[in-house]
Amino acid sequence: MSDESVDVLIVGAGLSGIGAAWHLQKLCPDRSYAIVEARNALGGTWxxxxxxxxxxxxxxxxxxxxxxPWTDPKAIAEGPTILNYLRETASDSGIDRKIRFGHKVVRADWSSQDAQWTVQMLRESDGTTVSMRCGFLFMCSGYYDYAGGYQPEFPGLDRFGGQLIHPQKWPEDLDYAGKKVVVIGSGATAVTLVPALAEKAAHVTMLQRSPTWMVARPSVDPINTKLRERLPLQTALKLTRWKNVLMGMYVFRLCRKSPQRMRQLLLGGVRQALGPKADIATHFTPRYNPWEQRLCLVPDGDFFQALNKGSATVVTDQIESFTESGLKLQSGATLDADIIVSATGLKLAMLGKAAIFVDGQRVEPARTVNYKGLMYTGVPNLANTFGYTNASWTLKADLTAQYVCRLLNHMRKSGARQCLVPEVGPDTPLQPWVDFSSGYFQRAADQLPRQGTTKPWKLNQNYLSDMFAMRFGKVADGVLKFS
Incomplete structure (x- = not known):
């Protein structure tokens, strides 16, 4: 492969990579491309x-x-259904034939003299390092480490006689029927696991240090159902998509502008779901305001139903240590468990943990500054897909891919071989890349790029603003340098 060259190399065959390939085929049909994927299957997260x-x-x-458009009536869908959607998308458009599986990118070197990247990959099949050259590197590897999730140091773990499992590495043959299960965590993974495990387990306890904001929502969108009855399918789906985009933006804005009002609304929903006897103050009232972290969706209220049935409970406490039979808590209470699931979060992996070099100099992502949410100062001909934290990932992934295609077409038309985001001035005020208090962002703050306070350095969390800027704004905006 060392002599192989493509115009665009896409890294990652998940949601972002498949979407990037589709846009490239449609908007840049004269460009050659390949996708390299570290794992042996497409689909990424799913x-x-x-x-x-x-x-x-x-x-x-x-x-x-x-x-x-998503045609399944169920709007909050199970993982296997989403994976099938991705497989069909890749197959129907021939994208799956462009994927090199089992190729993990470990290093990428940019040469200004040659105006190209040389990308080194570890090939899983034989353990050898192979390379490929490309004019543009499109990173679509997501934002977390696929090798493993975040696992705190648990005191006394070696004494525990049961099984400790992280959801990112779930054993296929795990038998939890009739077992006592403790799920450590209160995020989306824990809220998903608890009702699913409660269907077979003897009992499930969700142990949380502090509560998370939750909101129940029907898994089947009733407005979409009515639209589909009255309108052509594609029209109904487009209207539903825009309805959900605008509603999501409205709720996020309301959370930021009127946090106390949203606290009351969300707590009212939980109180209605659990009844007057539930200890809402202890177990469901977070210390932070809504949308300072992602809201946890509870489709069809399944989490609350498990609590009402008594097949699951919530305990708000902290772990003092593991014991032979479970957990000892700081309050002095104990929890017996046959299986403990540490739904303790993700580890971020910037640019897939690949080492990036520009003309022999190592690029430290934390010393770069974001440009339009997809490029970085001092790194030529590279774009990175990073979705919204306050909305669906794909909304930003679609815009990113469309912008990259516009950029490539502008370069082809103007004869430029290199596009570069210049360094910002020393007086430019900088902020953390993401204004989010979630643990996985806080733990990785020293690895992430910075952002400015004004365009194009600010990382927008607004789909409409990004849509106008990235679909219709000038590519040659006076900031990007072409040569």
Whole structure:
């Protein structure tokens, strides 16, 4: 492969990579491309996570692609259904034939003299390092480490006689029927796991240090159902997508502008679901305001139903240590468990943990500054897909791919071989890349690029603003340098 060259190399065959390839085929049909994928299957997140009940935490009308509307009536969909959607998208458009599986990118070197990247990959089949050259490197590898999730140091773990499992590495043959299960965590994974495990387990306890904001929502969108009855399918799906985009933006804005009002609304929903006897103050009232972290969707209220049935409970406490039979908590209470699931979060992996070099100099992502949410100062001919934290990932992934195609076409038309985001001035005020208090962002803050306070350095969390800027704004905006 060392002599092989393509115009564009896409890294990652998940939601972002498949979408990027589709846009390239449509908008840049004269460009050659290939996709390299570290794993042996496409689908990314939706092929990796196999824990019980795994599902989307965004509605599929916006998590699905703009070019391939989600047609299944169920808007909060299970993982296998989403994976099948991705497989069909790749197969129907021939994208699957462009994927090199088992190729993990470990290093990429940019040569200004040659105006190209040389990308080194570890080939899983024989353990050898192979390379490929490309004019543009399109990183679509997501934002977390596929090798493993975040696992805190648990005191006394070696004494525990049961099984400790992280959802990112769920054993296919795990038998939890009739077992006592403790799920550590309160995020989307825990809220998904608890009702799914409670169907077979003797009892499931969700142990949380502090509560998370939750909102129940029907898995089947009733407005979409009515639209489909009255309108042509494609029209109904487009209207549903825009309805959900605008509603999501409205709710996020309301959370930021009127946090106390939203606290009351969300707590009222939980109180209605659990009844007057539930200890809402202790177990369901977070210390942070809504949308300072992602809201946890509870489709059809299944989590609350498990609590009402008594097959699951919530405990708000902290772990003092593991014991032979479970957990000892700081309050002095104990929890017996046959299986403990540490739904303790993700580890971020910037640019797939690949080492990036520009003319022999190592690029440290934390020393770069974001440009339009997809490029970085001092790194030529590279784009990275990073979706929204306050909306569906694919909304931003679609815009990113469309912008990259516009950029490539501008370069072809103008004869430029290199596009570069210049360094910002020393007086430019900078902020953390993501304004989010979630643990996985806080733990990786020293690895992430910075952002500015004004365009184009600010990382927008607004789909409409990004849509106008990335679809219709000038590519040659006076900031990007072409040569």
């Amino acid at each position: 092929d990796l996570f196999r824990y019980p009940g795994v599902r989307s935490d965004s509605d599929m009308h916006t998590l699905g692609y703009s070019f391939r």
